[in-house]
Amino acid sequence: MNVIYLNGQFMPKQKASISVLDRGFLFGDGVYEVIPVFCKKPVGLNLHLERLQRSLQAIHIQLPRFTQQSISIFKELILLNHLEDKNFSFYIQITRGVSTERLHEFTLDLTPTVMVCCKSLPQYSNEVLQKGFKAILMPDHRRQECYVKSINLLPNVLAYQKAKEVGAIEAILIKEGYAVEASSSNLFIVKDNTLITPPLSPKILAGVTRQIIIQLAKENHIPVIERNIKENELYDADEIWVTGSSKEICPITRIEGHSINAKKVGPLWYTINQLYQAYKQTEQPLW
């Protein structure tokens, strides 16, 4: 996975460098996507590329042709990195480009910096998944417009780091008494056989895995409610999951010293995870 794409060229990661005046480096002035791929089959490809365009539009970066272009970049990266039969993810980052001077203001004529690389996916064995994970709670210190998948990720990094330090898989973020999502995942709880997840709003990222789970649940007559989740509801939940393109659906069985479902992974996780794994197989391969 050593070859990456940067601004029109394919090159070894070690040689891939950007100017110190790139606005991504100076201001975090850019957006990103992570697309999981299983044996040439990207999961939710169009959903990711559409969200990327929405993120770009929200911060006024024009790159309308990238959606089309990206497919040939993806193919080339798979070939150059010999990933035809591998599972990995594409990491795409687009910044506003290189300024001549470090000034907050920007002009619309900058050429965006485009980077695409491949990265490994976390591998959780069935044993680990069926034991469930620990999560911590952290105040949501992020910016307001979390629906934009921007590289302004310092609060996410610090929350995630805190989780890692205590052996937790995620930090669930609490905003004004409500659990909104986690540092790099969306949040679901199960109560009385109903799936509950916070509704789409600027406060959360419109997760692709979140969307697929909701769709699969509806198709399979599993009740889903999109509503805000109070922090206290977490402790009484029958199940808690954190979901994302890389980590997929991770069941949480311990949260801040409390056991969820007597530390057992709940039945709905098994059902939805099975549906999700099957769904992945139905995706179209890149070629």
Add this chain to the structure above:
Amino acid sequence: MNVIYLNGQFMPKQKASISVLDRGFLFGDGVYEVIPVFCKKPVGLNLHLERLQRSLQAIHIQLPRFTQQSISIFKELILLNHLEDKNFSFYIQITRGVSTERLHEFTLDLTPTVMVCCKSLPQYSNEVLQKGFKAILMPDHRRQECYVKSINLLPNVLAYQKAKEVGAIEAILIKEGYAVEASSSNLFIVKDNTLITPPLSPKILAGVTRQIIIQLAKENHIPVIERNIKENELYDADEIWVTGSSKEICPITRIEGHSINAKKVGPLWYTINQLYQAYKQTEQPLW
């Protein structure tokens, strides 16, 4: 001002590049400072370097020796760029360094990326200053911990850009009905000959210019109150200023279609600005 310092070396700006795996580029995982310099005299040098250490500490980057090291970097940059008798600013950016893979979590053994460059200071003529500036109001979309001077600046960039688009010098940020500061400046208002500025809290940056102004006001028996400022108070203010190391003290005479002090720069601005200009002269030169 073409020569910059990057990770131990001095080099032309055009050659200064960083890895695409620098966490500053991937996550905005870094902090910065801007120190104005007038003919070798940095303004508030120690205050800036102390704040830099506080920012680094807040995000768990260890670089205790930089404070001492920085002085020789500054001197060398002045000499290499022939800035001995010029006015400019040092821009310092420190990121957590280069990861081997893009993962939120970090280890403490990374070598931070250190960049120092020189940039021009805005030059406002007396005529422009005495006419005053326009400002707009924008919702504060930034992260919670604004006391950390991090490079997670996308909300600041977007607010500032909005201001520039309508010919305003700044976007004053409104949080829960209060004017907290501006996109890259602190905020002062004058009411009944009293200087009012929001108190230090995680919501705002502890501005060096802010601190110097408060000190100068107190020394000169000008009443200063540090308290929250309601959005509505802006329209009734006798004077409004936005302050920062680069823009110094800029009087606002027009805000969202309202005139402040009948569009005239107020008397306290003249007093404090004069004191500030005199204060700059009393700073110690680097050599």
